[in-house]
Amino acid sequence: AQERYASIREVDCVSKCGARVNLFMNAGLMADLPSLEGSGAEGVGLFRTELQFLVRSQMPRRGELSALYARVLDSAQGKPVVFRTLDIGSDKVLPYMKKIDEPNPALGWRAIRVGLDKPGVMRMQLQALIRAACGRELSIMFPFVAQYDEYRAARAEVDKALAREERLGHTLPEKLEVGAMLETPSLAYAPMKFFEEVDFISIGGNDLKQFFFAADRENELVRRRYDTLNVSFLSFIERIVERCNIAGTPLSFCGEDAGRPIEALCLAAMGLRSLSMRPASIGPVKSLLMRSDLGQVRKQIHDARHRGDQSVRPALMRWLAEEGS
Numbered sequence: 443a444q445e446r447y448a449s450i451r452e453v454d455c456v457s458k459c460g461a462r463v464n465l466f467m468n469a470g471l472m473a474d475l476p477s478l479e480g481s482g483a484e485g486v487g488l489f490r491t492e493l494q495f496l497v498r499s500q501m502p503r504r505g506e507l508s509a510l511y512a513r514v515l516d517s518a519q520g521k522p523v524v525f526r527t528l529d530i531g532s533d534k535v536l537p538y539m540k541k542i543d544e545p546n547p548a549l550g551w552r553a554i555r556v557g558l559d560k561p562g563v564m565r566m567q568l569q570a571l572i573r574a575a576c577g578r579e580l581s582i583m584f585p586f587v588a589q590y591d592e593y594r595a596a597r598a599e600v601d602k603a604l605a606r607e608e609r610l611g612h613t614l615p616e617k618l619e620v621g622a623m624l625e626t627p628s629l630a631y632a633p634m635k636f637f638e639e640v641d642f643i644s645i646g647g648n649d650l651k652q653f654f655f656a657a658d659r660e661n662e663l664v665r666r667r668y669d670t671l672n673v674s675f676l677s678f679i680e681r682i683v684e685r686c687n688i689a690g691t692p693l694s695f696c697g698e699d700a701g702r703p704i705e706a707l708c709l710a711a712m713g714l715r716s717l718s719m720r721p722a723s724i725g726p727v728k729s730l731l732m733r734s735d736l737g738q739v740r741k742q743i744h745d746a747r748h749r750g751d752q753s754v755r756p757a758l759m760r761w762l763a764e765e766g767s
């Protein structure tokens with residue numbers, strides 16, 4: 443399938459109306475990294491670090507992690523890589539950590555909540571990342587931030603780690619960006635000060651959608667019930683884009699929907715200019731975006747909203763068929 447899109451692999455993704463959309467890939471294992479070349483991705487928009495923890499029978503050591511992150515940065519050859527700190531809890535349970543029973547794990551003690559309450563592992567991970575960067579640029583992203591305070595506390599941990607590493611004589615990153623994943627609706631309405639302070643935001647659409655519609659992403663009975671192209675959800679995305687634009691905060695989208703061409707098209711029409719997806723999706727997404735006028739897609743979305751359509755999908759599919767896209 444990659445072959446089919448080989449001719450546009452090295453081409454920048456620019457829509458028919460001239461909007462530049464940056465396409466990144468999601469990764470989590472060393473085995474994913476060769477795709478950085480083959481897919482034409484501009485970097486890694488989401489490196490899920492928990493996979494390294496999940497495939498082991500015991501807690502990895504700082505030295506191992508640091509060597510691994512260094513290899514990730516080496517193979518990216520200067521392209522940006524966004525490392526997401528450990529996103530465990532809920533469905534992702536480490537075999538060597540005490541399992542706690544929670545009535546609603548998806549709404550429970552997970553991700554940054556664990557990181558802030560029991561900071562040992564997070565501190566080790568931050569140190570490993572700083573050492574791996576060894577003077578290069580570094581981008582760190584915290585998962586599941588639900589309110590401004592959590593971001594501030596996480597950022598304070600990063601500052602502490604930097605000071606500690608400097609004291610120990612390690613070279614600090616030339617540039618360090620600290621971002622937050624927007625995966626709970628609450629963060630979209632955080633004070634503007636949060637948007638001004640955070641270096642970048644990435645929408646974790648898988649979780650954001652499950653909390654927006656209150657529909658468990660793991661539950662077969664409900665997980666396909668609500669369409670990503672539901673007008674309410676797209677309006678919500680548009681609101682997030684607006685707030686980021688006002689604050690001048692770089693925004694991306696890294697949930698699975700970014701890799702589905704029609705969904706990606708609507709996200710771009712709502713103003714997203716950075717999408718991160720499975721490497722194999724980059725070709726198909728780029729191909730559709732390059733053939734599309736985002737202004738016209740926006741009009742389709744606005745018309746659907748006006749008519750009271752529940753989802754933009756039926757009208758959009760009809761329109762795309764007429765357009766011959």
Ligand code: PEP
Pocket residue numbers: 488490529625645646647648649650696697698
């Ligand atoms: C998301 O929630 O959209 C996301 C990218 O994170 P994960 O799928 O790992 O929860």
Ligand code: MG
Pocket residue numbers: 585625646648649
């Ligand atoms: Mg998530």
